[in-house]
Amino acid sequence: MRIGVLGAAGQLGRDLCPILPGEVVPLSRAEIDLSQTATIAATLTALNLDILVNCAAYNFVDKAEVEPDAAFAVNVWGVRSLAQGCSAARIKFVHFSTDYVFGLDATRSTPFAEDDAPGPVSVYGLSKLTGEYVARTHAPDSIVIRTCGLYGIHGTGGKGGNFVETMLRVAGQGKPLRVVADQHCTPSYTVDVAQATVGLIRTRATGLFHVTNAGSCTWHELATEIFRLANLKPDLTPITSAQFGAPARRPPYSVLSNAKLATVGVQCPRPWSEALADYMTERQGRR
Numbered sequence: 001m002r003i004g005v006l007g008a009a010g011q012l013g014r015d016l017c018p019i020l021p022g023e024v025v026p027l028s029r030a031e032i033d034l035s036q037t038a039t040i041a042a043t044l045t046a047l048n049l050d051i052l053v054n055c056a057a058y059n060f061v062d063k064a065e066v067e068p069d070a071a072f073a074v075n076v077w078g079v080r081s082l083a084q085g086c087s088a089a090r091i092k093f094v095h096f097s098t099d100y101v102f103g104l105d106a107t108r109s110t111p112f113a114e115d116d117a118p119g120p121v122s123v124y125g126l127s128k129l130t131g132e133y134v135a136r137t138h139a140p141d142s143i144v145i146r147t148c149g150l151y152g153i154h155g156t157g158g159k160g161g162n163f164v165e166t167m168l169r170v171a172g173q174g175k176p177l178r179v180v181a182d183q184h185c186t187p188s189y190t191v192d193v194a195q196a197t198v199g200l201i202r203t204r205a206t207g208l209f210h211v212t213n214a215g216s217c218t219w220h221e222l223a224t225e226i227f228r229l230a231n232l233k234p235d236l237t238p239i240t241s242a243q244f245g246a247p248a249r250r251p252p253y254s255v256l257s258n259a260k261l262a263t264v265g266v267q268c269p270r271p272w273s274e275a276l277a278d279y280m281t282e283r284q285g286r287r
């Protein structure tokens with residue numbers, strides 16, 4: 001089995017490549033640029049893959065508000081070409097989406113299932129939701145995985161670092177931290193998301209799945225837990241999203257239910273706090 005991974009150098013891609021079965025073909029923008037759709041189908045055919053996992057995306061949530069065409073070029077039209085190319089070459093397509101497809105329901109306080117109506121509140125969320133639709137329309141036997149709040153040892157490919165590292169760096173500089181306390185989601189360790197993804201691929205499942213660590217918290221609660229584990233006591237203040245003032249709106253609640261995973265025999269990832277503790281140990285070991 002030959003499995004191509006686009007976005008192999010991103011934080012999820014880097015944790016996924018080493019644990020996939022068979023022969024893994026790491027792919028970057030140099031081989032397939034999602035914003036250059038004309039050559040994607042021919043490239044996929046030449047690669048002779050059995051499975052393509054797309055970890056690549058336009059991930060600049062705030063910048064997408066002012067350059068929607070760039071977000072849609074990668075997250076929609078690039079994904080459509082991947083899905084079409086995979087169907088034509090009989091390649092199983094595995095694609096990642098986001099909890100940011102939710103947010104419109106401001107009263108929500110229970111985890112979203114895969115069949116709950118989405119409603120994004122940002123250009124990025126809209127582009128990723130449309131990407132889900134084009135993936136499933138053009139590659140009906142695809143797997144689309146919504147995940148949330150990723151952090152991994154390798155940091156994001158596009159933006160660099162991750163939330164945990166940012167918190168530790170700013171605290172280390174002795175600066176005060178103001179962190180939003182009105183957005184509820186599930187921080188998810190890329191190692192755990194990668195493992196569940198391999199599980200899904202092995203089951204030969206198709207369709208939409210939620211894959212995050214278990215439980216939920218706010219970004220402020222996550223920061224509090226990071227500092228507890230790191231034995232730090234920085235000047236940390238909870239603030240509202242309005243006070244933070246990011247250009248793009250975020251969902252006030254975007255916790256995803258993992259229950260569907262168990263129905264296809266894939267183990268649900270562990271609680272987020274256990275995963276975070278492992279991450280903290282792992283990063284310490286690399287210093």
Ligand SMILES: NC(=O)c1ccc[n+]([C@@H]2O[C@H](COP(=O)([O-])OP(=O)(O)OC[C@H]3O[C@@H](n4cnc5c(N)ncnc54)[C@H](OP(=O)(O)O)[C@@H]3O)[C@@H](O)[C@H]2O)c1
Pocket residue numbers: 006007008009010011012013028029032033034035054055056057058059074096097098099128146147148149150151155156157158159
């Ligand atoms: N990060 C999160 O918190 C989060 C949350 C929910 C869902 N997700 C989704 O999870 C998936 C993986 O995210 P991640 O955090 O691992 O992302 P990441 O670390 O930012 O990696 C994204 C990868 O996409 C590549 N890429 C960007 N534009 C491209 C293009 N035009 N053509 C080809 N490759 C391109 C980047 O390559 P370059 O280095 O060359 O730019 C990078 O390797 C994405 O679908 C994302 O939307 C992420």
